[in-house]
Amino acid sequence: MDFEPIAGTEELRKEFEDFFKEVMKDAPPGWENSPDDLATDEGWAFHRRVARELGKRGWLSLAWPKKYGGLGKSIFEQLTFNEVRAYYRAPGVDGFGMAMVAPTLLAMGTEEQREEFLPPIARGEVTWAQLWSEPEAGSDLANVQTMAVRDGDYYILNGQKVWTTGAHNADWAFAVVRTSKELTRSRGLSFLLFDLKSPGVEIRPLPTMSSHSRKVEAYFNEVFLDDVRVLVKNRVGEENQGWAITRATMNFERSGLAGLGGIRHSLDELIDFCKETRWRGKPLSEDPLIRYRLAEIAVGITAGQATARHVLWGQHRVEMGEAPAMEMVPRASSMKYYQTELDQRFVYLGCQIMGLYGQLKRESKWAPMAGKFERLYQSAPGPNIYAGSTEIQKNLVAWIGLGLPRT
Amino acid sequence: MNLDFTEEQEMLRTMARDLLQTECPKTLVRELEESDLGYSPELWKKMAELGWQGLTFPEEYGGTGMTFFELALLVEEMGRNILPGPFISTLVCGLTILEAGSEQQKREFLPKVAAGEMILTLALTEPSASWKPEHISVRAVASNEEYVINGTKLFVPDAHVADYLLVVARTEDSTRPEEGITVFLVDARSPGIQCEPQLTLGLDNKAEVVFKDVRVPKGNILGELNQGWKVVQIAMTKGTALKIAEMSGGCQASLEMANAFVKERVQYGRPIGTFQVIQHYLADVWGKTDRTTHIAWEICWKVGAGVATPFEVAAAKAWTNEAYKWVTERCVQCHGAIGTTRDHDMGLYYRRAKVAELDYGDTDSQMEVVAQQMGL
Ligand SMILES: Cc1cc2nc3c(=O)[nH]c(=O)nc-3n(C[C@H](O)[C@H](O)[C@H](O)COP(=O)(O)OP(=O)(O)OC[C@H]3O[C@@H](n4cnc5c(N)ncnc54)[C@H](O)[C@@H]3O)c2cc1C
Numbered sequence: 001m002d003f004e005p006i007a008g009t010e011e012l013r014k015e016f017e018d019f020f021k022e023v024m025k026d027a028p029p030g031w032e033n034s035p036d037d038l039a040t041d042e043g044w045a046f047h048r049r050v051a052r053e054l055g056k057r058g059w060l061s062l063a064w065p066k067k068y069g070g071l072g073k074s075i076f077e078q079l080t081f082n083e084v085r086a087y088y089r090a091p092g093v094d095g096f097g098m099a100m101v102a103p104t105l106l107a108m109g110t111e112e113q114r115e116e117f118l119p120p121i122a123r124g125e126v127t128w129a130q131l132w133s134e135p136e137a138g139s140d141l142a143n144v145q146t147m148a149v150r151d152g153d154y155y156i157l158n159g160q161k162v163w164t165t166g167a168h169n170a171d172w173a174f175a176v177v178r179t180s181k182e183l184t185r186s187r188g189l190s191f192l193l194f195d196l197k198s199p200g201v202e203i204r205p206l207p208t209m210s211s212h213s214r215k216v217e218a219y220f221n222e223v224f225l226d227d228v229r230v231l232v233k234n235r236v237g238e239e240n241q242g243w244a245i246t247r248a249t250m251n252f253e254r255s256g257l258a259g260l261g262g263i264r265h266s267l268d269e270l271i272d273f274c275k276e277t278r279w280r281g282k283p284l285s286e287d288p289l290i291r292y293r294l295a296e297i298a299v300g301i302t303a304g305q306a307t308a309r310h311v312l313w314g315q316h317r318v319e320m321g322e323a324p325a326m327e328m329v330p331r332a333s334s335m336k337y338y339q340t341e342l343d344q345r346f347v348y349l350g351c352q353i354m355g356l357y358g359q360l361k362r363e364s365k366w367a368p369m370a371g372k373f374e375r376l377y378q379s380a381p382g383p384n385i386y387a388g389s390t391e392i393q394k395n396l397v398a399w400i401g402l403g404l405p406r407t
Numbered sequence: 408m409n410l411d412f413t414e415e416q417e418m419l420r421t422m423a424r425d426l427l428q429t430e431c432p433k434t435l436v437r438e439l440e441e442s443d444l445g446y447s448p449e450l451w452k453k454m455a456e457l458g459w460q461g462l463t464f465p466e467e468y469g470g471t472g473m474t475f476f477e478l479a480l481l482v483e484e485m486g487r488n489i490l491p492g493p494f495i496s497t498l499v500c501g502l503t504i505l506e507a508g509s510e511q512q513k514r515e516f517l518p519k520v521a522a523g524e525m526i527l528t529l530a531l532t533e534p535s536a537s538w539k540p541e542h543i544s545v546r547a548v549a550s551n552e553e554y555v556i557n558g559t560k561l562f563v564p565d566a567h568v569a570d571y572l573l574v575v576a577r578t579e580d581s582t583r584p585e586e587g588i589t590v591f592l593v594d595a596r597s598p599g600i601q602c603e604p605q606l607t608l609g610l611d612n613k614a615e616v617v618f619k620d621v622r623v624p625k626g627n628i629l630g631e632l633n634q635g636w637k638v639v640q641i642a643m644t645k646g647t648a649l650k651i652a653e654m655s656g657g658c659q660a661s662l663e664m665a666n667a668f669v670k671e672r673v674q675y676g677r678p679i680g681t682f683q684v685i686q687h688y689l690a691d692v693w694g695k696t697d698r699t700t701h702i703a704w705e706i707c708w709k710v711g712a713g714v715a716t717p718f719e720v721a722a723a724k725a726w727t728n729e730a731y732k733w734v735t736e737r738c739v740q741c742h743g744a745i746g747t748t749r750d751h752d753m754g755l756y757y758r759r760a761k762v763a764e765l766d767y768g769d770t771d772s773q774m775e776v777v778a779q780q781m782g783l
Contacts, residue, residue, distance in 0.1 A: 001416065001476070003708050006408050076408070271781055285783045295725070295777035302722040303730075306701040313410040334694035391687070398686035401693050402666050407681045 003309075006076045013080050019057070020088035023050055030362055030370035033089040035165075035219045035379055036210055043091075044169060050092030051124030060098055061122035064106060068114055069122040075316050082258035087265045096128040096166075097121040101174055101193075104249045109236055117172075117193065129170035129196065131161040131223055132246070139392050141176065142186040142243065146225060148177040150232070155179070155192065157200075157228040163386075167203050167221040170196055174249075180240050191242035191249075193234040200228035210378040250388065251325065251332060256339040257308035260301050263343050266372075267297055270350050273369055284353060293349050300342045304335065311335055330401030333393040340383035341390065347376040416480060419473075423481050426457070427488035433752050439491040440610035444568055446492025455523025460497065464505060468513055469521035475502070475645070475711030476704075479652040483703065486656030489755055491611065493526045493565035495653065499646040500527035500573050504592075507630040507638045512592065516571070528569040529642050530560040530593075530616055538643070538772050540636050541584035545618060547576035547591060549625075554578070554591065556621040564766070566614035567604045569595045573642065574618070579633050590635040592627040609762030647724050647767040648710040654731040654763045655703035658696040661756045665689060665738035672743075685741060692737050699730045721768070721776035728764040728773065735760045 024031070026049075028042050037043040054060050063078040064070025085093065102121050105114050120126040137143040146159025157177060167173070173196050180188035196203070206220035237245045271294060274284040284290055311331050317323040350373040351358040362371030384390045398404045412420070430450055439445060454460060463478045464470025478498065485494060501520040504512055504527075519525035535542040545558030556576055566572065572593045579587035595602070599621040604612040630638040666689060669680030679685050706723035709715035735757040739746040746753040764770060 001412050001704065001708065002409050003705055003712075004408060268781075271783060274783070291778040291783050292771070292774050294781070294783065295774040298718075298777055298781055299722045299725045299774070302719065303698045303702045303726040306705045307698045309408070309705075310410055310697075310701050313408070330693065331697060334690070334697060338694055338698070394687040394690035395683070397690035397693050402686075402689055404666075404670070404680045404686050404689070405678070407683070 006074075009076055009080045012077055013084060016059075016081055016084040017088075019053075020084060020090045023053065023092075024088050024090055030372070031089065032372060032375070033091050034375060035208070036375055038091065038166070038169075039219050047091035048124075050090060051094065053124075054092045055122060055124030058122070060093065060124050061102070061118070064102065064118065064122070068106070068118040075312060075319060079257055079312055083261045086258035086262035089262060089265065092124065094121070094124075094127045096130050096170075096174070097126060100130065100249050101128050104174075104191075104236060104245060107248065108245055110233075112233065113193070113236065126172060127166065127170045129164055129167040129173045129223075131164055131167075131173045131175035133163045134160060135162055139389055141246070142189070144176050144178055144189060146175070146177045147181075148179050148190060148192065148230070150179070151229075153232050154229045155190075155232060155235075157192075157194075157225045157230055159225050161223040161225070162220075163206070164203075164221045164223050165219060165386075167196065167223050168205060172196060173223075174236075176242055176246050179242075183240055186243040188240050189242040189246070190239050191236040191245040192230050193236065194228065194230040198228050198230070200226040202226065208378070208382075210375060248325075251328070256335045257305060257312060259339050259343065260304045260308060263297070263339075263346055264301050266350075267294065267301070267346065269369070270294065270353070274353065277368070279355075290353060297342070297346050297349060300345075304338055304342060307331065307335060307338075326400065330397045333388070333396040334401070336388065337384065337390040337393045343383065344380040347373060347380045351377050416477060419477055420480050420484060423484035424487070427484060427490060431488055431490050433489070433755065436489045436491055436755060437749075445565070445604075445612045446568065450490075451492065452523050454494075455521065458521075460494075460501070460523055461517070461521025463498075463502065464517050464521055468505070468517035470517070475648075476708045479649060479703070479707035479711070482649045482652040483656040483659075486653030487660040489657070489660075489759070493528065493568060495646065495649050496528040496565045496569070497526050499642050499649065500529055500571075502645050503529075503573065503638060503642040504629065506641050507590075511626075512629065516592075525570045526565065526568050527571050527573065528563060528565045529639075529646070530563045530566065530572045530574045531639060531643075532560065532562045534559060534561045536562070538768055539584070540588055540639075543575055543577050543584075543588055545574065545576045547574075547578050547589060547623070549578075550622075552625055553622045554589075554625065554628075556591065556593070556618040556623060558618055560616040560618070562605075562613045562765075563616050564611065564613055566595070566602050566616050567612055571595060572600075572616065573629060573638075574623075575635060575639055578635075581633075585636040587633050588635040588639070589632050590629040590638040591623045592629055593621065593623050597621050597623070607762060609759050611762060643767060644710055644715065644720055647720055648707045648715075650763060650767045651703045651723055651727045652707050654727045654760070655696075655699045657756050657759060657763070658699050658731055658734045661735050661738040661753065662689070662692050662696045664752060664756075665692065665741045669741055679741075688737050688741060692734050695730045695734055699727055699734075702726055716780070718777060718780035721773040721780065724768050725770050725773035725777060728770040731760040731763060 028046060031037055038047055058071045059081055061070040062073045062081055063075060066072045105117055132141060134144055136145060148155035148157050173194055175192050176189055177192055178188050179190040202224040204222045206222055208219050274290060277284050314328045318325050318328060354368050354373055357368045358373055360367035360371055361374050399406050439447060458471045461470035462473045463475055465472050497520060504516050533544055547554040547556045572595050574591045574593045576589055577587055578589040581587035599619040601617040602614050604614045607613050669685050670678055672679050702723045706715060706719060739753050739757050742753055745751050
């Protein structure tokens with residue numbers, strides 16, 4: 001065992017850093033790369049611009065085989081990119097396309113699907129949406145009701161999806177739908193890709209709690225599907241075998257290292273704020289309680305990073321065929337909720353430190369740090385719910401990591 | 408980066424685990440806790456025969472030349488099994504002599520440590536209960552070819568069985584507190600030393616050591632005169648890392664014990680491990696233990712390679728301090744009343760977790776280092 005940096009990654013890190021430092025000079029004021037930022041027209045345009053820049057450099061497809069427009073780098077170089085980007089809180093990456101659709105197609109797609117869908121992802125030209133959850137299928141995703149009925153070369157889709165992040169801005173969807181009435185639950189599902197501009201797709205905004213009458217930030221959506229025609233060749237995997245694909249898709253890139261780097265950046269900013277801000281006669285940074293609590297977050301990040309490196313190493317071993325994918329599940333699950341809870345604690349600490357000022361929106365001239373923590377306070381609970389809630393992750397750790405019985 | 412163990416490392420871990428299981432059962436742990444010595448001289452001898460005390464010393468000093476990281480893997484197993492005694496105390500001092508000592512000091516001390524014939528300990532803290540140089544009040548004053556030491560050290564681990572003490576004393580007043588401190592190698596049987604072990608939560612031995620006109624030859628200065636704080640930092644960094652490894656092993660053992668227990672203990676007609684709330688407690692314990700294991704490996708490797716920053720060392724200890732206490736508390740909870748008894752092994756770990764927090768830097772002091780290192 002050794003912790004020497006991987007050869008070459010430090011040079012690459014420098015290159016990424018230089019790029020992001022430059023590009024972030026054009027960011028709209030107060031940019032956090034948060035859902036709220038991306039919800040504005042200006043924010044979305046900025047995201048698309050950065051995406052195309054990244055695409056030109058090949059950085060959206062770092063670890064793909066060269067054949068599909070990738071640079072053929074390893075998971076470690078990919079991680080370096082993710083870390084630097086998270087640290088600079090840069091947009092430009094469609095998480096759904098890059099971290100879910102692309103690896104899914106690389107592992108389980110047909111040659112034709114790879115050739116059709118991968119290059120636009122690599123060029124940063126297309127945005128994907130995840131159409132999985134439904135009103136009656138949340139944690140219990142296998143309870144999906146949306147039906148896809150075969151009609152020649154097409155499936156005809158009918159049903160409703162919900163909580164669809166960014167669907168209003170997206171071009172394509174990857175959906176889990178039911179293709180068999182007879183086969184129950186996870187056995188009758190298929191994994192389909194379709195164009196969101198198809199006739200019969202209706203997208204309705206679902207404002208999140210950070211919206212208000214002067215500013216509706218529709219980040220979520222409901223997606224209604226009414227006789228939507230989807231080509232059969234856009235099915236990933238076999239008919240009724242979609243569950244296996246879904247499970248695999250969930251597990252791509254769960255090390256959390258990048259996210260931890262993002263928290264560290266915000267922490268550094270909060271530390272600067274505490275050093276610069278004098279309240280009641282002395283800098284906030286001299287308050288022993290504030291010092292302790294900021295240190296506690298840094299310690300939490302450091303411990304998380306230590307394990308995230310092992311998640312990554314495990315993923316590397318899985319990719320090399322040296323370990324079964326199952327081996328990774330408990331650690332990845334544990335890290336998922338560890339990271340979201342740490343982020344949440346950090347956000348609450350930031351709000352707490354702001355005291356009475358912590359309630360001010362960025363529109364107020366009195367808002368500290370451009371109202372950052374007022375916004376983050378509202379988006380903090382979401383990550384504990386999506387992508388498998390904390391409770392679901394704990395179940396997985398207990399069952400797979402500890403061998404406790406499923407009940 | 409390569410996060411797999413080498414074959415040699417795997418062997419060391421298994422060998423240590425097996426040996427400790429048979430040679431140091433929990434009955435012996437309890438016996439040693441209540442004994443005056445606090446360790447087993449026979450086992451100490453056996454460990455020396457296996458080369459454990461000299462594991463990282465070069466061969467010329469009677470060692471086997473393995474790395475600090477491998478020593479940490481061994482200590483992790485000691486923490487997992489629980490091995491009462493002065494192993495960490497002795498090794499920390501031995502490694503400090505190896506790094507900061509003169510050739511003569513190395514030749515004099517290290518082969519004896521490796522042979523299991525010498526026990527060492529660091530006498531740093533005082534009744535001020537601080538880890539900072541400004542609070543060192545024990546004084547050493549030059550007198551001819553000797554120094555004369557006066558003052559009181561407190562919380563000195565294993566001092567009652569130590570052959571030599573590494574005494575941290577003020578030799579000169581200075582506006583910069585890290586200046587003017589010197590470390591002395593002091594024969595524990597010197598006239599004027601009074602050692603009184605204090606009973607502790609961990610039933611380990613933390614002694615008060617009173618120095619009254621204790622005379623030490625000048626040749627027994629470790630490192631440079633007045634520059635001893637650097638020597639203290641070498642010892643503290645290595646001690647912190649090894650302590651973290653030991654605590655990490657303790658977390659692993661606690662988790663395994665609780666996991667086995669909840670699969671067996673039946674209430675309401677089913678194993679309590681089928682209740683989701685118990686599953687979720689243990690899932691949390693699993694995660695915290697996993698992160699502790701990883702941070703321990705990483706910091707021990709970095710300390711061994713000489714690349715660990717003060718931030719990293721303090722963050723790792725602060726993390727492990729809180730993790731070990733939290734893990735053992737949850738594991739006691741999963742056991743119910745049996746976990747709170749003297750006869751059950753959970754209590755051995757629960758008590759050690761709190762004491763280990765205090766060794767080589769309690770959480771509050773480590774958090775303050777972290778804060779300072781971040782520019783606060
Ligand atoms: C910000 C955000 C973005 C999202 N984006 C998308 C998206 O783009 N596409 C998409 O398809 N979905 C998306 N989702 C939906 C998300 O995947 C679901 O919310 C999630 O699967 C939980 O489902 P639910 O909300 O119906 O809650 P429920 O499943 O009803 O859960 C409610 C509570 O019960 C708990 N619970 C449920 N089952 C168990 C159990 N077995 N054991 C213990 N506790 C349990 C849950 O942990 C939770 O606390 C998003 C959600 C959020 C918050």
